[in-house]
Amino acid sequence: MRGHFITFEGGEGSGKSTHAATLAQRLKSLGLEVVLTREPGGSTGAEIIRHILLSGIAKPLGAETEAILFAAARDDHVRNTIMPALEAGQWVICDRFIDSTRVYQGALGNVDQRLIRGLERVTVGSAVPELTFILDVPARVGLARADHRRGKKTADRFEGESMEFHENLRQAYRALATEEPARCIVIDGRPPRDVVADRIWAIVQARLKPEKAEVAETSAP
Ligand code: TYD
Numbered sequence: 001m002r003g004h005f006i007t008f009e010g011g012e013g014s015g016k017s018t019h020a021a022t023l024a025q026r027l028k029s030l031g032l033e034v035v036l037t038r039e040p041g042g043s044t045g046a047e048i049i050r051h052i053l054l055s056g057i058a059k060p061l062g063a064e065t066e067a068i069l070f071a072a073a074r075d076d077h078v079r080n081t082i083m084p085a086l087e088a089g090q091w092v093i094c095d096r097f098i099d100s101t102r103v104y105q106g107a108l109g110n111v112d113q114r115l116i117r118g119l120e121r122v123t124v125g126s127a128v129p130e131l132t133f134i135l136d137v138p139a140r141v142g143l144a145r146a147d148h149r150r151g152k153k154t155a156d157r158f159e160g161e162s163m164e165f166h167e168n169l170r171q172a173y174r175a176l177a178t179e180e181p182a183r184c185i186v187i188d189g190r191p192p193r194d195v196v197a198d199r200i201w202a203i204v205q206a207r208l209k210p211e212k213a214e215v216a217e218t219s220a221p
Pocket of ligand 1 (some may be wrong): 013038097
């Protein structure tokens with residue numbers, strides 16, 4: 001794997017999509033090649049499965065089946081989008097990845113950890129994130145932001161869960177960060193957007209040292 005792989009995680013309305021996009025922009029402004037992607041989705045096959053999952057039609061089948069569907073989407077995404085970009089030396093920034101399955105289906109859906117880890121083994125391969133930012137906001141704050149953003153549209157499969165679910169989600173993300181402190185960094189998502197973005201950028205600079213891409217020399221006329 002020659003490129004770099006960074007993921008963003010967090011509950012609804014935590015700001016992770018905004019910060020994934022801001023980081024991608026900052027890296028691009030150094031002239032680096034960046035792929036900004038998301039899960040579920042990010043490749044043709046995975047986008048089809050995304051629709052099945054977020055519409056809620058798979059909910060009656062249970063959390064285990066949903067975990068398998070998320071894994072199927074991830075498999076397509078890793079093979080067709082993430083690995084080719086990493087092999088080409090690009091920076092891949094992904095909005096949600098394995099930790100969403102660990103937290104939503106594992107911790108909250110009570111899906112057996114062995115199944116979760118087994119699915120990871122077959123889908124992720126060497127595409128393990130080097131750095132994962134977990135955007136942390138109280139459930140109340142995150143849901144209020146998500147409601148505001150959604151306007152009159154109805155909540156999707158997971159946005160429609162209870163306040164308790166979302167608070168448990170936050171605690172599960174925090175617990176996960178303490179299990180893998182070298183990879184996972186919890187970022188307080190409450191300060192103003194620019195402050196959060198600068199914190200993330202400082203960590204990426206310190207850890208992964210992105211350097212301005214060399215511009216190919218053009219010969220003078
Ligand atoms: P999405 O519309 O992408 O919104 P956001 O990421 O901004 O919350 O919704 C993705 C939903 O899918 C989100 O509620 C979390 C859930 N999800 C899982 O339950 N497991 C997973 O493995 C992934 C990738 C997502």
